[in-house]
Amino acid sequence: MKPRAILGEGALHAQPGQPLGDPRVCVALLDGPVDLTHPCFAGADLTRLTTVVQEPAGQGPMSRHGTHVASLLFGMPDSPLTGLVPRCRGLLLPVFRDGGNGAHGGDGGRVPQLDLARAIERAVEEGAHVINLSGGERTADGQADPLLARALRLCEDRGVLVVSAVGNDGADTLQVPAAHPSVLAVGAAAADGRPLDISNWGAAYRTHGILAPGQDIEGAAPGGGLASLTGSSFATPLVAGTAALLVAAQLAGGGAADPRAAGQTLLTTATAPDCADPDAPDCRRRLGGSLDAVRALAHVTRTRKEETAVTTPAAASAPVPQEATAPQQAVAPAAAPPPPAPAPAPAPTPVAVAVPQAPAPQTPAPVPAGVTADGGAPAPPPVAQAPAPAPVQAQVQPQVQAAPVPAPPPAQAPEPAPAPTAYAPTYAPSHSGVRPACGCGGSDPAACTCGGGDVGTTGGRRLVYAIGTIGFDYPTEARRDGFRQQMPYVTTTVGEEEVEQEPDPYNVTQLHDYLLGAPWACDKLTWTLVMDGATVYALEPEAPVAMDWGQPLVLPEEAQEKRKSVAELAAAKDKGLDEIIAMLSSPPVSTVYRVFRDAIVGQAINVERQEDKRADYISRVSIPGVLTDRTTRLYSGQIVPVVEVKSRGVYTWHxxxxxxxxxxxxxxxxxxxxxxxxxxxxxxxxxxxxxxxxxxxxxxxxxxxxxxxxxxxxxxxxxxxxxxxxxxxxxxxxxxxxxxxxxxxxxxxxxxxxxxxxxxxxxxxxxxxxxxxxxxxxxxxxxxxxxxxxxxxxxxxxxxxxxxx
Known part of the structure; x- marks a missing residue:
């Protein structure tokens, strides 16, 4: 089934304003890579933003998944497939990667909630009104990781609507972000409106979840073909696209863009479950009702007409000037009057911070937990592989079937309008992470597996000012072994004898001492910023300029000969004699590297046992810098973005x-x-x-x-x-x-x-x-x-x- 046919092609074209969307409305897609060479995307206003997934689209499962979902939204008229909102501005943020082995490490179909939070924040800053996420991670209590919860709260504060799939385990289970109360959750329904057996349900979805068609949804496949897939992955863009059409209708009626009001309209106009007992199993599977796109669009249009026709009793018999009317938001109780001109994005509101508990993965079914792309029946268990970072994704492969599609009727082109303007490594089981809501090939539920160009990035520097602790990593075994061979042997006391032992490249004290005399090795490490055990950035110092050592550089032998003068200097600086000698004989290093080098030792000091070291203890480091478009792979396999750290503002404190x-x-x-x-x-x-x-x-x-x-x-x-x-x-x-x-x-x-x-x-x-x-x-x-x-x-x-x- 084609997406527009599912929602009622004739009724959509009968709506005033922009039946194919509005260029002022921005829809962000967080999914796998999209094959933008597909004919259905020719002429679409799509921008691929930089994320931790930087590989181009291929023939892998996540590329099939992302291309299929993107076509349901942005497929152009008079192309093999017309999407719901081809005239809207689209942001593509790849979060699911095809590769499950080799250089990428881990499992391509799963990502950490941390990476999802990065992408959501980026979409909001780039001006997204609606965010489509056909994926999620199954949790025991539906609680998101604090950083993901914060990103969702940012969406709520900025008025951005997040639409997310409930998953396809066929169980009473919750997954994030769909379970978050501010998210519009979407389950999959069959052609007759009944919930698919594979679609999840849960108590949290009763108040903010709806069903949408998700069986045999036709979409684009990488390489130029078409495929019919089944699952909540492909029901989600139908709801997100309808929400974008409602926002376009708000703008066409002279109001301001209010995506969250559009989401509430979809909930209030949804067809309520037809069952006597709301707690009956069959009724609970229907969530809060079924999507009724035509009714929702009619509701927005009718409400706008009613509001613009409101007059005071005294003036009821006379024509009312436009200035005398008091238009309000189409859907939202007690909404404030909109400005006379359409606003591309809601105004920022105070940032309040929620602190939900970290998610606890559960495994009631043989489906591995993790944020994945939703869709189809339970995916096969992940293939055993080398250790990967905390958020690792499960590989799933969809069965994609191409099918010819008749050309759609010509669509009315919208009037152009200005687009809105925006603004130590983690280890975990290999089954954790956000996975895509995978889909089924054709109508055979038993065959359900996951399936699914660069057009530039936005300009401007993306600044970062973060707080955390400093970590370090070796990108390869060869690099780690190279440090081990270059570092000097250490002398330890075993019983009454002194024994030389091979250095440990993970011992922060030994590493610090080595870098003190070999600062040229500082850039051979991967320095990281860690927040409560989670690695969030790789840190790359800016190029040092006009570096000044400020102390005479002398060899240890010379320092020993001048022991008296050195001792006086040590007393003046309240430092030990050996420490002063080491300082004088150490080559210069950039400010940022010096902070990193000293921080790894300061963070490891046991304050309780070494009171004399209390002043040297480091509990936090501030990192100002610029978020680059590059990523790096850690030894564990986790891929993190690179921040260029600026020397000004790098501070440590206790x-x-x-x-x-x-x-x-x-x-x-x-x-x-x-x-x-x-x-x-x-x-x-x-x-x-x-x-x-x-x-x-x-x-x-x-x-x-x-x-x-x-x-x-x-x-x-x-x-x-x-x-x-x-x-x-x-x-x-x-x-x-x-x-x-x-x-x-x-x-x-x-x-x-x-x-x-x-x-x-x-x-x-x-x-x-x-x-x-x-x-x-x-x-x-x-x-x-x-x-x-x-x-x-x-x-x-x-x-x-x-x-x-």
């Missing part, structure tokens, strides 16, 4: 020392304000709770403007400690007699209304309250951060005002 500094400042300020600090332990816990919000609850990839501003606020020691001190002592600034210490309530980040020309300014607002008397007014502190450069900067002093933001 949280406990920061807490001590803040406590000292608070006690000094408390004396001036006549505020009593009753319990120092409680104060320490309060400050640590604030830090935990920044470093754990608000953990992010540091890609969006809001996240970079938040991360910079958490690493700017002066502003950060001053904010904490002033916030906790807010009682002296609020009317009332209480002298209690205030506590942190919320942190929000919003686009600043005041900014310099050519800059990107964000307002970071921290609100504090009196935990012992909530009747007292809250006090908010607002910092404006300019994040337009690789190193963010604070603008002017912070502002203070009563009440919450």
């Amino acid at each position: 949280e406990s020392l920061l807490v001590d500094a803040v406590i000292h400042q608070i006690t000094e300020e408390a004396k001036k304000e006549n505020t009593e600090v009753r319990n120092m332990d409680e104060l320490r816990l309060t400050i640590r709770a604030f830090l935990d919000k920044i470093y754990y609850q608000f953990r992010n990839l540091g890609q969006t403007s809001a996240d970079r501003a938040l991360n910079f606020m958490g690493t700017n020691t002066y502003s950060f400690s001053n904010l904490l001190a002033q916030g906790l002592l807010s009682a002296s600034k609020v009317p009332g007699s209480s002298k209690n210490l205030y506590a942190l309530d919320t942190i929000t980040v919003t686009k600043s209304p005041y900014c310099r020309i050519g800059s990107d300014c964000q307002d970071v607002t921290a609100t504090f309250y009196d935990p012992e008397d909530e009747r007292r007014s809250r006090l908010s502190y607002q910092f404006t951060i300019d994040v337009s450069d690789d190193l963010p900067v604070s603008l002017a002093p912070y502002h203070t005002f009563l009440g919450s933001y």
Whole structure:
């Protein structure tokens, strides 16, 4: 069946506005690589964005999957296949890779939720209104990884609709991101409207899930052919495409683009399950109802007409000027009046951060868990292979059948309109990761397996300001063994004898000592940024310029001869004699490499057992840089994007020392304000709770403007400690007699209304309250951060005002 025929070709063309979509509407497709040489894409406005999957489309299962799904959306009129929204702007973000072995490592059909979060954030920043994801990872509780949950929250805040498949295990099970409450979940139905046996269901989908046709859906195949496939993978673009048509209808009616209202319309107009007992097994399989595209489109059009016809009673008998009407959003209770001209994208709203639990993979069926492309019957178990990174994908192969397709009737071309503008390694079982919702070849459920050009990338630098710890990796065994052979032997004491042992290239102390004297080996490692055990970036320092050592370079023998002068220097610098000798005899190295080299040792110091090393302990590192279009493969097989790290803003710090500094400042300020600090332990816990919000609850990839501003606020020691001190002592600034210490309530980040020309300014607002008397007014502190450069900067002093933001 062809996609437009499924939804009612005649009814779609009868709709006013743009029956084939609108160039102002942007749809992002997160799937496998797409064969853009297929005739159905000729003339389509499609842009492939850079992701961790950089291979071109081929004949593999994920390329078949991605090409098929893309054609259901973007197939052009008068081509072998007409999609639902060929006139919309399309963003292609490959997340599923064909390769399951060899250089790519791991299992091509699965990706980590981390990579999915990267792609979602990129799609939002590039101006997507609707995001189609025909895949997911099965979990026990439907909870997404915190970074993926944050990306979905970003979509919710920006008004972007995410449409995702429920999966094809044929079981009462949840998978993310479909189970997330802000996502429109899609299950697969047969031609008669009944749920396919392979389509998943679950309690979470009852409120935000619908069924759509998913059996024998005809689409493009790599190489120029056509294929009929079955599964929730191919039901999902029918829903995403319909949502994009609703957004086009909103714009055609003079309103603003409201994708989330479009998604709500699809839910409210869906045909309700016809069953007496909503908890009956057959009824639960029907989710929240079945897609009724014609009814949804008619609802948007009718609502718009009714709103534009509203008049006041006094003026009912006379024509009403257009200015007197009060149009509202087509679908959304209490929606604000739209602007007179269509808006290409919703305005940004405060960034609030959710912290769901990390997903716990479950395996109730023989289908391996992981975010995969959904579709068809359970996929065969993955083939055994070499160790791979945490998110590894299962290989699945669809059976693709080409079929001739009659040419569609000529479509009415839409009026052109401007497009919106945007803006240590992880190890896990080989079955984890996001997999595509694989499809079936033809109508035979027993044959269900997964199946499915470069057109440039967007310009501009993609800045990153992230927080984490430094890790290192050897890209190959040969590189690791090369380090082992170059590093000096180490002497250890065994009993009463000293024995020389072969060096360990994974021992951070031995590696640090080797790099200290051989800085030219620093770029032979793969340096990484790690967040709670997950490797998120490969770090590549910018080229050093005008590097100045600042110390005389002497050989160890010369230093020993000048032992007296060296000892005096050691005393002056409060360092050991051997340390000074090593410093003087070590060649220069770039600032970034020096931070990396020292951080791997500082992070490994046992603070409890070595109190004298407490000041050298490193718990966090800030990384400012530019996200390149390149990726690198780690020894484990995981592929991560490369960030070019800028020397300015690379800092290391120890949280406990920061807490001590803040406590000292608070006690000094408390004396001036006549505020009593009753319990120092409680104060320490309060400050640590604030830090935990920044470093754990608000953990992010540091890609969006809001996240970079938040991360910079958490690493700017002066502003950060001053904010904490002033916030906790807010009682002296609020009317009332209480002298209690205030506590942190919320942190929000919003686009600043005041900014310099050519800059990107964000307002970071921290609100504090009196935990012992909530009747007292809250006090908010607002910092404006300019994040337009690789190193963010604070603008002017912070502002203070009563009440919450």
